[in-house]
Amino acid sequence: MARTGKEFLQGLKDDREIWVGSERVRDVAAHPAFAGAARSVAALFDLQHEAADVCLMPDPETGELINVSHIIPRSREDLVRRHACLERIAEYSVGIMGRTPDYLNATVAGFAGRADEWSINGNERGAANLVAFHKEVARRDLSLTHTIVQPTIDKTRGDVPAAGDEVALHKVEDTARGIVVRGARILATLAPFSDELFVYPGAPLAAGTDAYALAFSIPMATPGLKFLCRDSYSSAGNAFDHPLSSRFDEQDAFVIFDDVEVPRERVFIDANLPVYNTVMTTGWQPNIMQQTSIRAQIKLEFAWGVATRMAEAINAASGAGAEMLGEIWSYAEMTRAGVHSAEQGAYEWGNGVWFPDGRPFRALRPLLPLWFPRVNEIIRLLGSHNLLAAPTSAQLADPSLRPLIDRFLRGAKDVTAEQRARIFRLAWDFVGSALASRGEQYERFYLASSGRAFIRAQTFASPDRARRLIDRFLSEELGPGA
Numbered sequence: 001m002a003r004t005g006k007e008f009l010q011g012l013k014d015d016r017e018i019w020v021g022s023e024r025v026r027d028v029a030a031h032p033a034f035a036g037a038a039r040s041v042a043a044l045f046d047l048q049h050e051a052a053d054v055c056l057m058p059d060p061e062t063g064e065l066i067n068v069s070h071i072i073p074r075s076r077e078d079l080v081r082r083h084a085c086l087e088r089i090a091e092y093s094v095g096i097m098g099r100t101p102d103y104l105n106a107t108v109a110g111f112a113g114r115a116d117e118w119s120i121n122g123n124e125r126g127a128a129n130l131v132a133f134h135k136e137v138a139r140r141d142l143s144l145t146h147t148i149v150q151p152t153i154d155k156t157r158g159d160v161p162a163a164g165d166e167v168a169l170h171k172v173e174d175t176a177r178g179i180v181v182r183g184a185r186i187l188a189t190l191a192p193f194s195d196e197l198f199v200y201p202g203a204p205l206a207a208g209t210d211a212y213a214l215a216f217s218i219p220m221a222t223p224g225l226k227f228l229c230r231d232s233y234s235s236a237g238n239a240f241d242h243p244l245s246s247r248f249d250e251q252d253a254f255v256i257f258d259d260v261e262v263p264r265e266r267v268f269i270d271a272n273l274p275v276y277n278t279v280m281t282t283g284w285q286p287n288i289m290q291q292t293s294i295r296a297q298i299k300l301e302f303a304w305g306v307a308t309r310m311a312e313a314i315n316a317a318s319g320a321g322a323e324m325l326g327e328i329w330s331y332a333e334m335t336r337a338g339v340h341s342a343e344q345g346a347y348e349w350g351n352g353v354w355f356p357d358g359r360p361f362r363a364l365r366p367l368l369p370l371w372f373p374r375v376n377e378i379i380r381l382l383g384s385h386n387l388l389a390a391p392t393s394a395q396l397a398d399p400s401l402r403p404l405i406d407r408f409l410r411g412a413k414d415v416t417a418e419q420r421a422r423i424f425r426l427a428w429d430f431v432g433s434a435l436a437s438r439g440e441q442y443e444r445f446y447l448a449s450s451g452r453a454f455i456r457a458q459t460f461a462s463p464d465r466a467r468r469l470i471d472r473f474l475s476e477e478l479g480p481g482a
Helices: 007-009 037-051 074-092 102-113 124-138 284-313 320-344 358-387 393-397 402-409 417-430 434-445 450-460 462-475
Strands: 017-020 024-026 056-058 063-067 144-147 170-174 177-183 196-199 214-219 223-228 255-264 265-269 347-349 353-355
Touching: 007 037, 007 347, 017 450, 037 056, 063 124, 063 402, 074 102, 074 353, 102 124, 102 196, 102 284, 102 353, 102 462, 124 265, 144 255, 177 214, 177 265, 177 353, 177 417, 196 223, 214 255, 284 320, 320 358, 358 417, 358 434, 358 450, 393 402, 402 417
Parallel strands: 017 223, 144 196
Antiparallel strands: 017 024, 056 063, 170 177, 177 255, 196 214, 214 265, 223 255, 347 353
16 A cells, blocks of 8 residues: 555664664664655655555555556556656656655566566576565555665676675575575665665676575665665755755665575575576666656756756856757757657567667667766856855845845846845755765766666667668679769
8 A cells, every 4th residue: 555654754663774974873764864865755655645646556456556656567558657657756856866766666567577587497486476576565665775786896807796706795595484695785775765675686697606696675674784874965954055955865875784584485586697697688678767767857857947047047048058058958858758759669578568668768878977967067157156156044034144145146137136046056956065966976877887878779779770771882883883
């Protein structure tokens, strides 16, 4: 049953081992480093009820209301329906929170829909466990974090572990209840605000490393599971001074598995290399890229709106300013067009499951890590020194300062000093704060670097049409009349 924000916050009260700085956090929702984002995630659980016509649907088996992001798409219409829900969720954080619960809701649904791919090589039980897990996630309305990347120790050794690697997550032994795992993985975004940690395949593994071929999910408070969070970028204070960083620091954590026992019913891949190396190679990318690209579109549209309002506030929205604003708009529009094209080109990928056409997403994937830093640069260029001259709410409230601020820090035309301060503080929080810096790093690497994504695009691109277009020129006979 779809949870409320209050129910979500209550679910965070357990014995999870979350560390930030030198402190183990005992109450995530109340801690200053996490309270703002906890309230925002809770607001998303309330939002699904407020927008029930868009965000909720009856469970196909029980009839109880669940979030639409849990749907296993069986038609193009299902994808359109899911789009509307994903868009509403992304609008709440204007795309800044990249790992809201709908991200892994859609991931798990996609995996469960293609359980036939997970059941190869004798993994029928793991596939059945995954299907059951999908139903549990939907019906309990769980918030999941995930970790799929091995820790980087020595880049010369590559990105996947060799046999005997004691740092990477690996299976240690079987028990009467399940398996014991040890090691570490990165990077669990949304970890403090999740009910469970979902581990699934990342980069393909080499022969002989079966112990590292694992997929499972466990509650956040599982003994031996430790989360080391990066520095908090959540800004205390009011929303006027920090409109984004007071709300949307979703956090990232390094995960240590200190001999963690995983129950058998929560194991989806148990040292099964063929399954591990194949389940991410078909429908995962076009399925999850619908969510990530919709979020990116919303964030780019927001960036264009912020930049435009900022330029208008100082009468800089013409000439070179208009050129830069048009550049941001073009990025947003190309992302929207890519999502639309992928959804319109959707087809059955097998087992009765429909995913979008992956080609537009493979084109967007390497471009977005280039576009987002450029967008930040444009906003900085348009804002110039004005980004650093925006009074705080306390300064505006001071009776001796307010008349001077109103006189000397107003905007062009009829833009008041308070309106100007709001606009430029919002812009700075978007591109210049600690949260903004994390956001840029996130956009550069959250689904691999731009370079890797370009290589993947080239690897999967069909050459047939291009070859047909050039073959007639290459096959022409030599001679004066040719």
